[in-house]
Amino acid sequence: MDQIVSLCKRRGFLFQSSEIYGGIQGFWDYGPLGVELKRNLKEAWWHDMISGHNELVAPANAPGPFEMVGLDCTIIMHPQVWKCSGHYDLFHDHMVDCRESKKRYRFDQVRGRWVEYADRSQKIFVSTLADIETELDEVRRRAMKFFRLRNKDADKISISNESLTIDRLDSTKEVLAPDAKNLDTLTEPREFNLMFKTTLGALGGENDATFLRPETAQGIFVNFKNVLDSSRVKLPFGIGQVGKSFRNEITPRNFTFRSREFEQMEIEFFCHPDQSQVWYKYWRDRRMAWYTKLGLSSESLIMREHHQEELAHYSVGTADIEYAFPFLPEGEYGELEGIAHRGDFDLRSHMEGKLNPATRPMEVELGENGKAKYRGSGRDLTYRDEVTNEKFVPHVVEPSAGADRGVLAFLCEAYSEDKAPDEKGKMQTRTVMKLHPRLAPIKAAVFPLVKKDGMPEIAREIYGELKKHMNVFYDEKGAVGRRYRRQDEAGTPYCVTVDTESLNDKTVTIRDRDTLEQWRVKIDDVVTDLTSRIQ
Ligand code: GAP
Numbered sequence: 009m010d011q012i013v014s015l016c017k018r019r020g021f022l023f024q025s026s027e028i029y030g031g032i033q034g035f036w037d038y039g040p041l042g043v044e045l046k047r048n049l050k051e052a053w054w055h056d057m058i059s060g061h062n063e064l065v066a067p068a069n070a071p072g073p074f075e076m077v078g079l080d081c082t083i084i085m086h087p088q089v090w091k092c093s094g095h096y097d098l099f100h101d102h103m104v105d106c107r108e109s110k111k112r113y114r115f116d117q118v119r120g121r122w123v124e125y126a127d128r129s130q131k132i133f134v135s136t137l138a139d140i141e142t143e144l145d146e147v148r149r150r151a152m153k154f155f156r157l158r159n160k161d162a163d164k165i166s167i168s169n170e171s172l173t174i175d176r177l178d179s180t181k182e183v184l185a186p187d188a189k190n191l192d193t194l195t196e197p198r199e200f201n202l203m204f205k206t207t208l209g210a211l212g213g214e215n216d217a218t219f220l221r222p223e224t225a226q227g228i229f230v231n232f233k234n235v236l237d238s239s240r241v242k243l244p245f246g247i248g249q250v251g252k253s254f255r256n257e258i259t260p261r262n263f264t265f266r267s268r269e270f271e272q273m274e275i276e277f278f279c280h281p282d283q284s285q286v287w288y289k290y291w292r293d294r295r296m297a298w299y300t301k302l303g304l305s306s307e308s309l310i311m312r313e314h315h316q317e318e319l320a321h322y323s324v325g326t327a328d329i330e331y332a333f334p335f336l337p338e339g340e341y342g343e344l345e346g347i348a349h350r351g352d353f354d355l356r357s358h359m360e361g362k363l364n365p366a367t368r369p370m371e372v373e374l375g376e377n378g379k380a381k382y383r384g385s386g387r388d389l390t391y392r393d394e395v396t397n398e399k400f401v402p403h404v405v406e407p408s409a410g411a412d413r414g415v416l417a418f419l420c421e422a423y424s425e426d427k428a429p430d431e432k433g434k435m436q437t438r439t440v441m442k443l444h445p446r447l448a449p450i451k452a453a454v455f456p457l458v459k460k461d462g463m464p465e466i467a468r469e470i471y472g473e474l475k476k477h478m479n480v481f482y483d484e485k486g487a488v489g490r491r492y493r494r495q496d497e498a499g500t501p502y503c504v505t506v507d508t509e510s511l512n513d514k515t516v517t518i519r520d521r522d523t524l525e526q527w528r529v530k531i532d533d534v535v536t537d538l539t540s541r542i543q
Contacts, residue, residue, distance in 0.1 A: 012420060021419065033268075041449040041499075044449030049415055075241045076275075079247050080249060084221070090226070096201075101199075102200075115173075120133050120143075121171055124165065126166070133182050134151045203219040205219055228276040232276075277291060345413075347407045350403075350406050352404070359386070361382055426438060439493075448499045450495070450500040452501070454482050454506075457505055457507040501521045501542065
């Protein structure tokens with residue numbers, strides 16, 4: 009993971025936000041290569057899910073044909089949206105405070121190990137926020153310090169093999185908190201709402217308080233009727249949206265995996281309640297296939313169905329697509345996308361008032377005065393089937409993906425090291441980002457072999473032609489072998505080289521990043537050749 013993080017910074021994929029001021033935790037900036045990669049991922053999603061969808065035929069394995077449309081709504085919405093969606097009351101994490109260091113941690117994210125010091129017959133749980141690779145060393149260092157042991161006495165303590173999060177312990181009495189010198193400094197876990205609060209207008213009273221959206225989904229639900237009336241779509245249909253979401257994560261960590269500002273790519277798919285289970289299965293499998301088609305290996309991906317007790321308040325079924333991110337312990341996976349069956353919770357809550365998720369069938373949650381705790385919009389969000397005349401509240405299947413987590417997974421998957429000959433034919437280790445051509449920030453690089461004999465002129469002309477069709481890079485500086493290496497690290501799938509032969513027969517060499525295979529193509533055919541390869 010360290011190598012990936014360092015390459016991301018060195019080559020301009022990702023930078024820490026506000027780095028010159030020491031950075032700000034949980035916020036990341038995409039550099040010149042990163043922005044292209046992220047845009048390509050979002051565009052691939054938008055094309056494959058929304059704009060490229062053919063509603064006239066049923067896609068493979070779909071229960072039938074369906075329509076897909078897009079939406080782009082605001083980040084700040086009416087505060088009632090978050091009351092009816094359940095986020096105001098229920099969107100929280102459990103956190104613990106350390107009475108000694110005054111730091112706050114997410115209860116389920118502080119990891120550690122049991123350490124036993126036989127001479128004192130004492131067993132303590134040493135916790136740390138260190139990465140999984142350095143966790144054991146960090147636990148040992150802290151335990152030695154706690155027991156006041158010197159390096160030569162290291163074998164007097166024994167450390168358990170199992171790494172645990174503190175929420176799995178019966179009590180935190182024996183815990184040495186990540187920044188504490190004493191045991192038992194953590195408070196009982198408390199709830200902490202993850203929404204960023206902000207204020208509308210200049211007066212700034214509590215009535216003007218609202219939130220930055222923690223998910224893009226709610227903007228789709230509150231526009232359901234607008235979309236239905238304006239585009240005349242018929243059930244089943246989906247509305248997709250890509251945009252920023254904000255969550256005040258207590259312990260943002262693992263590079264961009266858990267950020268406070270991130271982008272989501274969400275679909276709310278509306279269907280008849282009787283059909284919702286088959287559509288849920290369809291979307292679950294289709295979304296999994298999307299990741300493998302773009303290059304994530306099926307060995308590193310799993311589909312995990314949630315247990316009943318894990319389900320979100322609105323869900324009757326959820327599956328997560330998870331990826332074996334390299335910062336996780338062996339055998340653990342991190343969520344890339346959730347596919348949730350949300351039933352009619354959202355549309356009914358926005359219509360009638362927030363539903364009580366504990367009731368079956370769900371009823372509006374009542375306040376102390378016996379009226380709805382959070383009033384709905386009162387708008388009719390039902391659907392009338394024109395053929396059967398049946399009126400009902402559609403059920404929703406929601407494939408909800410994170411663009412930043414997607415980028416991170418593709419970066420981790422792409423990173424590889426192999427051997428390739430340098431310009432003297434000597435085998436050298438090379439770092440190569442094996443990104444799918446659709447995702448690659450730069451599709452091709454154009455080089456004149458040397459900076460003379462008319463080669464730069466031809467190369468520039470080819471570059472100009474290619475630029476009209478794709479993102480390409482021109483480089484004439486330094487040895488050609490070094491130019492190849494730089495493009496390998498950037499994930500550029502093809503390099504076009506103008507050489508001596510080009511002057512005679514008007515052909516160029518094209519080199520494949522992964523196989524290192526080279527072939528010659530007529531200059532006039534370069535655009536067609538590369539266009540067909542980067543689809
Ligand atoms: N509308 C449902 C919803 O938002 P979620 O599982 O909370 O569900 C969906 O989020 C996806 O958004 C996740 O699978 C993940 O890819 C991304 N995501 C959520 N929180 C994130 C965070 N703090 N940083 C980066 N991505 C995040």
